[in-house]
Amino acid sequence: MKRTSEPLPPFEFLAAVIHYRLQTELTEDTPKFPTYEPEKFDDSSISRFIKKTNLPQTETIVLLLALVPHLLPGFLSSILATYFPDGGELPEFGGIKGTHYRGIFPTGETVLYILAGTHIQQRIEVSSIFEAQHVFKKNNIVSLDKPIHGEPAMSGRLVLDEEYLFWITKEKVVHPELSEKFPAQRITTQLEWDDLILDMETMDHIREIETWLHYEKELKTDWDMGKRIKPGYRVMFYGAPGTGKTLTATLLGKHTGKDVYRIDLSMVVSKFIGETEKNLANLFNKAENKNWILFFDEADAIFGKRTETRDAHDKYANQEVSYLLQRIENYSGLVILASNFKKNIDTAFTRRFQSIIEFKNPDTKERLALWKHNIPEKASLAEDIDLNNIATNYDITGSNIVNAIQYASIQTIAKKTTIISREDLLKGIKKEFIKEGRMM
Known part of the structure; x- marks a missing residue:
């Protein structure tokens, strides 16, 4: 390793650590372990992340190893070539090849070798870095891919979470797609x-959830209630489509600074045995400790009433429900289940909800407020439009009202005017009735 007064880039430190291990194991030399001095690292985004998070030496080495395939594909190969100029392998070093990637993917074995060599007890101690209680696992920063069935756990590839990859290298948050x-x-x-x-009544219930989102950390820590109550908050929204369930979930996130993720149940539920649990595990593992709000829209598809076990498919379907119930109960954030009908949801779930909120169809007063609130400011209504009369006579939801106004507004713009006609507004309402199979 070069000894200069220049700032030390983090990958030079990693190279020095790897050379130390290889010299110790493969030669007669007795080198000194490189001094870990992150304050002397350069001013790259990677160095800033290490300094800002006060990352310890061991975690820094593992993080840099996980970054190698993304930034320096030939890094490990070139170091090994120094000790094996004529080719050859070092099984203890670990590492695997990819399908198209030409470099070496570091594995758990690579981490153990670099940090502990062939010392068995030290390797066992180092392996704790991949356990559930470690910060890497808790925050889903670095993990190990599951190895091929029957192969050692440490042969799994070292994986850096994509969000952290962008945060560390580009210093920006990238939301998973x-x-x-x-x-x-x-x-x-x-x-x-x-x-x-x-x-x-509904708004009062919503405010209760917002209050929990703002103060749950204080309740658990300052008031020492964390050991007495279950993690997270579980709530069910039920009511007809278009009554505000999705908008409410989104606004809760917006006004408490939390990301809201709507779960696509068509991608979660699989006809293949075991796949649903795998899809759900991916979701919850990603969400863990990020404090996201998880919104299961049309939740009946997976949270519906469990069936009697008549065949293997029913058995596994019920296992999926049980697995999901367990993950939801252990999730530390807010989980919202949305359904058109409360009776469709399994009582095993509803018993565990802190709150069950009905989103009713708006009454005449609320429909009038929705009509007035959503008419574009640039537009005006024709003299023969009586919104009181329309709100009284047409029993539709807020979503229906917005759609009807959208239709009427487009027709108005096409006519090169800003005055919405009664005919266009009624046509917009009629379209909403037809979509729902109702007579106007």
Whole structure:
């Protein structure tokens, strides 16, 4: 390793650590372990992350190893070539090849070798870095891929979470995208609480949830209630589509500074035995300790009433429900289940909810408020439009009202005017009735 007064980049420190191990194990030399001085690292984003988080020496080495495939594909190969110029392998070093990636993917074995060499007791102690209570596992920063069945656990590839990869290298937060491995999508809104028009009883229940989100940490720590109450908060929203369930979940996140993820149940539920649990595990492992709000829309698909066990499929379906119940009960954040009907949800779940909230269809007064609130400021209503009359005669939801106004507004713009006609507004309402199979 070069001895200069220049700031020491973190990967030079990692290279020095690997050289120390290889020299110790493969030569007669007795080198000194490199001094860990993060304050002398350069001013790269990686160095800033290490300094800002006060990352200990061992964790820094593991983190840098996990970064290697993303930034320096030839890093490990070039170091090993120094000791094996004619080729050859060092099984103790671990590492695997990828399908297209030409470098070496470090594995758990690589970590054990670099940090403990062939000393068995030290290797056992180092392996605790991958256990559940470690900060890497708790925050889903670095983990090990599951190895092929029957192979040692430490032969799994070292994996750096994609969010942390972007945070460490580009210093920006990247939200996970909907995929087979992550069956959820972040939802946001530009609306505010004033845009959500609900009856007072429902709003009071919503405020209770918002209060919990603001003060649950204080309750658990300052008031020492953490050991007496279960983690997290579980709530059920039920009511007809378009009554504000999704908007409420999104606003709760917006006004408490928490990301809201809507779970795509079509991607979670699988016809293949065991796959549903795997999909759910991916979701909860990702969400753990991030304090996300998890919103299960149309929850009947998986939270519905369990069936009698008539065949193997029923048996595994019930196991999936039990598994989900366990993960929800252990989740430390807010979980919201949304359903059109309360009776569709298994009572095994409803018993564990802190709150069950009905989203009722708006009454005449609330419908009038929704009509007035959602008419565009730029628009005006024709003289023959009586919103009181429309709110009284047409029993529709807030979502229906917004859709009807959207239709009427588009027609108005097309006519090169800003005055919404009664005909266009009624056509918009009629379209909403037709979609729901109702007569206007």
